[in-house]
Amino acid sequence: MKATGIIVEYNPFHNGHLLHLQEARKRTKADVIIAVMSGSFLQRGEPALLPKWERAQMAIDAGVDLIVELPFSFATQQAAIFANGAVEILDALGVQSLFFGSENGDAQTFSKVAKLITEQSAQFKAIIRRFLDNKTNSYASAWHAAINELAPDLTLDLAQPNNILGFHYTLAVIEQKKRIEIATMPRQSAAYHEQKPTHQSIASATSIRSMLLANDWKSVRQYVPGTTLTILQEYRETHSFITWQDFWPLLKYQLVITPTKQLQNIRGISEGIENRLQQAGIRATNFDEFLKHATTKRYSDSRIKRTSLQVLAKQTSPKENYIRLLGMSAIGQQYLRQVKKDITLPLISTASKASPTLLNNDIRATKLYSLAPTLENQFLRDFHTPPYRKKP
Amino acid sequence: MKATGIIVEYNPFHNGHLLHLQEARKRTKADVIIAVMSGSFLQRGEPALLPKWERAQMAIDAGVDLIVELPFSFATQQAAIFANGAVEILDALGVQSLFFGSENGDAQTFSKVAKLITEQSAQFKAIIRRFLDNKTNSYASAWHAAINELAPDLTLDLAQPNNILGFHYTLAVIEQKKRIEIATMPRQSAAYHEQKPTHQSIASATSIRSMLLANDWKSVRQYVPGTTLTILQEYRETHSFITWQDFWPLLKYQLVITPTKQLQNIRGISEGIENRLQQAGIRATNFDEFLKHATTKRYSDSRIKRTSLQVLAKQTSPKENYIRLLGMSAIGQQYLRQVKKDITLPLISTASKASPTLLNNDIRATKLYSLAPTLENQFLRDFHTPPYRKKP
Numbered sequence: 001m002k003a004t005g006i007i008v009e010y011n012p013f014h015n016g017h018l019l020h021l022q023e024a025r026k027r028t029k030a031d032v033i034i035a036v037m038s039g040s041f042l043q044r045g046e047p048a049l050l051p052k053w054e055r056a057q058m059a060i061d062a063g064v065d066l067i068v069e070l071p072f073s074f075a076t077q078q079a080a081i082f083a084n085g086a087v088e089i090l091d092a093l094g095v096q097s098l099f100f101g102s103e104n105g106d107a108q109t110f111s112k113v114a115k116l117i118t119e120q121s122a123q124f125k126a127i128i129r130r131f132l133d134n135k136t137n138s139y140a141s142a143w144h145a146a147i148n149e150l151a152p153d154l155t156l157d158l159a160q161p162n163n164i165l166g167f168h169y170t171l172a173v174i175e176q177k178k179r180i181e182i183a184t185m186p187r188q189s190a191a192y193h194e195q196k197p198t199h200q201s202i203a204s205a206t207s208i209r210s211m212l213l214a215n216d217w218k219s220v221r222q223y224v225p226g227t228t229l230t231i232l233q234e235y236r237e238t239h240s241f242i243t244w245q246d247f248w249p250l251l252k253y254q255l256v257i258t259p260t261k262q263l264q265n266i267r268g269i270s271e272g273i274e275n276r277l278q279q280a281g282i283r284a285t286n287f288d289e290f291l292k293h294a295t296t297k298r299y300s301d302s303r304i305k306r307t308s309l310q311v312l313a314k315q316t317s318p319k320e321n322y323i324r325l326l327g328m329s330a331i332g333q334q335y336l337r338q339v340k341k342d343i344t345l346p347l348i349s350t351a352s353k354a355s356p357t358l359l360n361n362d363i364r365a366t367k368l369y370s371l372a373p374t375l376e377n378q379f380l381r382d383f384h385t386p387p388y389r390k391k392p
Numbered sequence: 393m394k395a396t397g398i399i400v401e402y403n404p405f406h407n408g409h410l411l412h413l414q415e416a417r418k419r420t421k422a423d424v425i426i427a428v429m430s431g432s433f434l435q436r437g438e439p440a441l442l443p444k445w446e447r448a449q450m451a452i453d454a455g456v457d458l459i460v461e462l463p464f465s466f467a468t469q470q471a472a473i474f475a476n477g478a479v480e481i482l483d484a485l486g487v488q489s490l491f492f493g494s495e496n497g498d499a500q501t502f503s504k505v506a507k508l509i510t511e512q513s514a515q516f517k518a519i520i521r522r523f524l525d526n527k528t529n530s531y532a533s534a535w536h537a538a539i540n541e542l543a544p545d546l547t548l549d550l551a552q553p554n555n556i557l558g559f560h561y562t563l564a565v566i567e568q569k570k571r572i573e574i575a576t577m578p579r580q581s582a583a584y585h586e587q588k589p590t591h592q593s594i595a596s597a598t599s600i601r602s603m604l605l606a607n608d609w610k611s612v613r614q615y616v617p618g619t620t621l622t623i624l625q626e627y628r629e630t631h632s633f634i635t636w637q638d639f640w641p642l643l644k645y646q647l648v649i650t651p652t653k654q655l656q657n658i659r660g661i662s663e664g665i666e667n668r669l670q671q672a673g674i675r676a677t678n679f680d681e682f683l684k685h686a687t688t689k690r691y692s693d694s695r696i697k698r699t700s701l702q703v704l705a706k707q708t709s710p711k712e713n714y715i716r717l718l719g720m721s722a723i724g725q726q727y728l729r730q731v732k733k734d735i736t737l738p739l740i741s742t743a744s745k746a747s748p749t750l751l752n753n754d755i756r757a758t759k760l761y762s763l764a765p766t767l768e769n770q771f772l773r774d775f776h777t778p779p780y781r782k783k784p
Contacts, residue, residue, distance in 0.1 A: 249763070253642045256759045257706050285768055314649050367648045371641070376677055 045305025437697030
């Protein structure tokens with residue numbers, strides 16, 4: 001069976017994702033689609049709107065064959081680390097292709113740029129350093145500028161969020177020397193950050209989240225598959241959607257009570273960002289205010305959120321990678337049986353049976369997520385829930 | 393001028409305290425009454441119902457001449473440490489007498505028992521250890537039993553809360569070799585833990601707190617001086633009273649997210665109590681539930697609350713003592729000028745001008761207290777507030 005990997009957050013799963021999924025299957029002639037998904041917390045340093053179990057079910061019900069969790073240590077980090085973790089998992093699961101949506105839409109361009117950077121790594125790093133010496137540059141803008149300087153004729157605009165991710169996926173495949181084919185399609189409609197939908201059936205996840213938080217189900221219904229809608233509605237009947245605001249009192253407490261020296265041991269804390277976070281924490285009375293106080297040109301919104309999340313989750317050191325199974329279709333299950341003996345990373349079906357040392361960081365992240373008031377009764381859910389199976 | 397010291401919490405100041413204050417002045421023939429008061433958090437491991445500034449004002453308005461804060465490191469500890477810190481401060485301020493209320497009411501008995509224990513210290517400790525080997529005994533009950541065994545003819549009932557405190561004050565005076573005279577009066581009416589008042593004008597602080605939390609001002613008015621009532625009412629117009637419930641989400645978070653090994657570094661954590669706290673923290677959905685789950689015969693309610701407070705405030709090591717001035721009358725001010733040059737501990741009038749190293753633990757405690765939602769706008773109050781002076 002031919003497997004194709006996709007890297008997702010599904011926050012929540014919508015029509016754009018469905019299109020991406022169908023195209024992945026068609027364009028790479030895949031028998032099996034394997035998705036690696038962020039768990040409770042996402043790459044932009046935010047909590048997911050609803051738990052990973054509901055999101056995994058959306059994916060399987062909409063046609064994904066196998067969905068596994070990207071561990072917290074990778075999922076909540078900058079694009080390079082995020083991509084490295086996800087590619088490692090997909091390769092361990094034996095995918096032949098990696099498919100992603102991008103503003104650029106041309107796989108060749110991604111491969112060329114990634115190869116160039118790998119070959120001229122020292123030179124590239126020197127350019128990055130030079131750009132970062134200008135204190136107003138963020139990491140992302142330094143990368144962008146460095147690539148433009150090194151390969152001015154390769155038109156890959158790394159200011160575009162999906163190009164950045166796709167580029168890092170490609171780079172991870174090359175750096176890890178994986179034999180995975182890169183495939184991409186141009187993204188349809190709906191710019192990433194757009195708050196308002198621009199197309200009849202496709203809207204960005206950001207705008208769908210706004211609709212959900214505003215309880216505007218009439219609009220939501222237009223942009224998500226029926227399977228997603230059902231899961232969202234069932235969830236919302238008994239729970240609220242989760243946002244940073246749920247964790248703001250805890251973040252403020254942690255920033256206020258932790259000695260600055262202790263903050264310096266936390267992953268992602270460097271260059272005095274800890275002082276910035278603490279000062280903003282003391283001044284602010286809600287999370288949006290905090291972000292406004294803490295963000296600068298150099299420290300993007302995402303950087304502040306990611307670092308705050310590490311502070312909140314008391315993350316200190318990255319852990320080894322592993323495969324946490326969240327859900328599967330009949331075909332996914334069949335595929336898993338077939339490749340099981342060749343899987344090169346630990347495979348975990350139920351957390352309560354796995355090594356606590358391995359899961360340490362994710363157990364902490366799960367506990368943290370469960371502190372959102374609406375999840376009060378789900379504290380141990382993550383330890384005992386078996387992977388979701390599609391009803392036949 | 394002759395100064396007498398009293399050791400108080402004033403949570404809040406009531407008619408019983410007024411009586412105690414008047415008797416202290418009369419019976420010890422004092423020109424100046426100096427009170428050492430717990431700050432934001434109290435000896436039983438609880439937050440004070442309202443900030444120390446309001447409580448200091450109550451004291452000065454009712455006739456105390458000088459009120460200083462007992463630092464967090466002493467104020468929130470078991471009776472022996474609490475007493476040691478307070479006696480050290482009173483002695484540094486030059487008091488000739490120490491006056492307290494007690495169920496026993498006879499200063500001679502306190503002195504005799506304290507001397508006996510000091511003289512037979514090794515023997516006493518051996519008895520304590522023996523009682524503690526029985527895992528169902530608490531520290532308090534082991535002390536009580538040990539004293540009964542060593543001095544069966546001295547009728548000092550250390551199961552009584554005010555006897556325990558008075559005994560530790562006396563012991564601290566003897567152990568620190570201070571030249572301070574001990575004086576006590578029998579406590580009037582209102583048993584310490586009583587929820588319902590038993591006397592026409594005197595009720596326990598516990599029952600007055602219940603009335604305040606129930607907004608029962610008609611009852612409150614009967615049991616507190618007019619000066620206290622005004623301060624309480626003014627405070628309540630713009631704020632809520634503060635309880636453990638305000639800090640419960642933060643405690644739960646800290647218990648859930650902190651690795652057990654890290655909890656073991658916190659002051660007061662021993663004998664595996666950290667596991668008990670974490671398990672209770674995961675199960676409970678509010679502070680009362682948590683207490684119910686965590687408390688045993690060996691780990692009293694107060695022990696659990698005190699330890700939880702250390703976890704919450706991230707206290708690791710005790711600091712040296714100092715005198716933080718909270719308020720003074722004209723006479724108090726005059727007295728302070730007179731003794732200033734002889735004071736043997738650092739004297740702090742405004743926190744923002746003091747050494748942060750010295751104040752470290754109390755700054756953290758103040759920040760923690762200010763995280764109570766109702767105090768949102770008071771975050772920096774403690775750093776800039778000058779001592780309260782009685783309006784002439």
